Amino acid sequence: MSTIRVVWGSASAPTSMASYDAALAAAGVENYNLVSVSSVIPADVDVEAVGTAPDLGPAGERLTVVEARATTADPGRVSAALAWSQSVDGGPGLFYETSGEMGREAVERRVREGLESGQQLREWPFGDPRVAVESCQADAGTYTTAVVLAVYGESDPIL
Template sequence: MGIIRVVTGAAGAPTKMASYDAALADAGIHNYNLVTVSSVVPTDATVEFVGTAPDLGPAGERLTVVEARATISEVGRAAAGLGWATGPGPGLFYEATGTDADSVRSRVEAGLDAGADLREWTLDERRVEVTTADHDGEGFATALTVAVYGESDPIL
């Protein structure tokens, strides 16, 4: 299959959607139409944390993603965590959101454990990324951590 890139973004803006769009821009994936899938890593995929996405194709095309996104409007911190576990076969992504990064990380790790146990898979290689966005109370703040499968595909 190829590579699955994990990217992160955090931003604030006057509206909920604008803060989400700005966080997507921070991650480098704001010019694509995101199609969310559940959380299975194909056997032949490599998962790599890159932070900000490289050019993945023309604007307006489709990107397949697993997304953790937290948006808040009150003073505080948004936290969006995505973890992945791989082994000799397929792997898993798990996502969690909240306002406390440590709690989000713990819930992602627990989800990976539960998902591996459910499937009876050996998933020895694991990583968790938690993105945070601090908010001063003006408008909205969004944090996101997104796994992007491959490159973009035409929609039409």
């Protein structure tokens, strides 16, 4: 694994799961079985914010991710954010995620605060933080989901 790609998407649909699936499709990762990990970036790995994932392997395979996800059935805004910072010396790094029924500025502020808190727990020389935010308007009568995911490498066979 040499690259972690940060992808994002949002969508509305008649059910919660359908809106989540459609948001994953907007991010390009709808055909994989997602396996969530906590938030540590391995040393010597590139992190690229790409928006939509390229082809990462055959459908149905396992894909390792850090995921920020928010779904609502209420009108208003729904937002997801992922912040990250890597060691300046090529060492490990850290992802932090947050989401909720709030606007872009609020979710970005919250994820930056979380990342800063996580950095204080570690004695690594962190570089400047980066943030990816997906925020969209949710309308009454439908479910809306926003996702931001850090996708670790390419897919692996699940069986």
